[in-house]
Amino acid sequence: MTAQIYEERRNQIHRKGKKPFAIECDKESLAGAVSQRACVFCGSRVVLYPIADAVHLVHGPIGCAVYTWDIRGALSSGPELHRLSFSTDLREKDVIFGGEKKLHDALIELIDRYQPKAAFVYSTCIVGIIGDDLEAVCKKVAAETDIPVLPVQSEGFKGNKRAGYEAACKAMFRLVGTGDLANISRHSINILGDFNLAGEIWLIRDYFARMGVEVVANITGDGRVDDIKRAHGAALNVVQCSGATMTLAEMMKEKYSTPVIRVSYFGIEDMAESLYAVADHFQDEEMLAKAKKIVREELETLLPELKKYRAALTGKKAAIYVGGAFKAFSLVKAFRHLGMDVVMVGSQTGTKEDYRELQEITDDGTIVVDDSNPLELSSFLREKEVDIFVGGVKERPIAYKLGIAFCDHNHERKEMLAGFAGMMNFAREVYGSVMSPVWKLVPRKQSQTTQLGVSEAARIAES
Ligand code: SF4
Numbered sequence: 001m002t003a004q005i006y007e008e009r010r011n012q013i014h015r016k017g018k019k020p021f022a023i024e025c026d027k028e029s030l031a032g033a034v035s036q037r038a039c040v041f042c043g044s045r046v047v048l049y050p051i052a053d054a055v056h057l058v059h060g061p062i063g064c065a066v067y068t069w070d071i072r073g074a075l076s077s078g079p080e081l082h083r084l085s086f087s088t089d090l091r092e093k094d095v096i097f098g099g100e101k102k103l104h105d106a107l108i109e110l111i112d113r114y115q116p117k118a119a120f121v122y123s124t125c126i127v128g129i130i131g132d133d134l135e136a137v138c139k140k141v142a143a144e145t146d147i148p149v150l151p152v153q154s155e156g157f158k159g160n161k162r163a164g165y166e167a168a169c170k171a172m173f174r175l176v177g178t179g180d181l182a183n184i185s186r187h188s189i190n191i192l193g194d195f196n197l198a199g200e201i202w203l204i205r206d207y208f209a210r211m212g213v214e215v216v217a218n219i220t221g222d223g224r225v226d227d228i229k230r231a232h233g234a235a236l237n238v239v240q241c242s243g244a245t246m247t248l249a250e251m252m253k254e255k256y257s258t259p260v261i262r263v264s265y266f267g268i269e270d271m272a273e274s275l276y277a278v279a280d281h282f283q284d285e286e287m288l289a290k291a292k293k294i295v296r297e298e299l300e301t302l303l304p305e306l307k308k309y310r311a312a313l314t315g316k317k318a319a320i321y322v323g324g325a326f327k328a329f330s331l332v333k334a335f336r337h338l339g340m341d342v343v344m345v346g347s348q349t350g351t352k353e354d355y356r357e358l359q360e361i362t363d364d365g366t367i368v369v370d371d372s373n374p375l376e377l378s379s380f381l382r383e384k385e386v387d388i389f390v391g392g393v394k395e396r397p398i399a400y401k402l403g404i405a406f407c408d409h410n411h412e413r414k415e416m417l418a419g420f421a422g423m424m425n426f427a428r429e430v431y432g433s434v435m436s437p438v439w440k441l442v443p444r445k446q447s448q449t450t451q452l453g454v455s456e457a458a459r460i461a462e463s
Pocket of ligand 1: 039040060064067125126156157
């Protein structure tokens with residue numbers, strides 16, 4: 001095996017300090033490069049999955065549904081319909097004669113059995129090829145059952161994961177504006193782009209409640225159809241993970257004039273800034289004072305604890321590869337609090353602005369990479385002699401195979417990492433993983449592959 005950085009991908013890698021900032025991104029993945037990205041359908045599924053009182057029906061072969069079953073650690077405070085994965089299980093006969101009747105019958109049966117508040121119907125690759133009219137079937141079933149039945153035009157081949165986010169937002173936008181606006185406070189927000197992993201949205205909602213801010217709709221963590229229907233009544237959309245739900249926020253801004261702010265709930269600065277930004281928006285001194293009180297109280301507990309971890313972790317090196325770039329910004333800052341250096345950072349779906357911001361907040365020599373793949377990532381981890389790799393389920397084996405510590409910061413995780421409590425968990429997890437005695441028994445792999453990877457990376461640096 002030879003580690004490679006494909007010629008066609010060279011412009012998607014930037015090394016800070018070597019040249020003026022320039023990076024190519026937001027483009028289709030290179031065929032054969034085994035991108036870490038998921039398909040369009042998966043992109044829409046991860047966004048809509050946490051809406052807990054809706055049926056989620058995957059119109060396609062069973063494999064698509066299995067691939068995305070229970071895909072997030074998104075908790076619900078009530079119904080758990082989202083955790084069931086339904087599929088029309090299209091087979092050869094359906095591909096030849098069409099799957100519309102099967103889809104209709106499946107929807108009627110599911111709605112009859114589970115009495116959901118709405119149904120989302122996901123289109124997969126084969127549905128795009130055989131041309132089933134999802135829109136028409138959904139419209140018919142909606143009329144027959146009197147609930148919203150929403151087509152999600154997410155054929156897997158239609159683009160990359162970002163296109164899936166857009167398909168999900170377009171489907172949700174059909175719900176927005178159909179609910180009752182009675183009794184919504186003028187200090188109200190929607191939380192977009194938090195998916196309630198390990199209960200994180202409950203923590204964030206609690207901060208806002210302590211500031212006197214009403215949350216109209218969670219979009220989509222612990223989400224409810226009726227709340228999304230009245231989301232247009234909120235005074236502000238607070239958007240995290242801009243890739244996933246920003247399209248919905250933009251559509252609401254255009255149609256309902258709902259202003260938008262972009263935040264992150266990860267790390268100390270970004271969590272505090274999120275609370276302050278909401279208070280600033282409402283121009284409310286009392287609200288701002290409450291936000292400051294929350295931050296002060298939380299930091300009184302957190303900072304002394306962090307000091308202990310910082311003492312052990314100072315000088316260790318971290319690499320970050322995540323889905324959306326917003327998380328990477330917060331992680332760079334979070335690692336600084338632990339005295340650690342971020343030597344590589346990348347994302348699956350970052351924009352040029354995202355990468356520009358990333359290179360601004362990182363140190364010279366840091367590798368910034370868009371839409372990477374396992375061989376590239378392995379090369380970078382070895383070259384930089386990384387102590388911990390932060391990523392998701394597809395990055396975990398890369399780290400472990402190289403004998404490197406790993407921290408799961410993706411949507412499958414079961415640990416709360418948002419908010420001030422989440423920063424504490426993050427520090428504890430990084431410390432536990434980096435300092436684990438297991439690494440004495442599993443030495444880091446240094447092989448011919450390493451040399452090839454480094455030399456290749458060096459060649460890029462020089463070019
Ligand atoms: S790429 Fe197509 S076939 Fe594969 S999981 Fe996605 S929708 Fe299904």
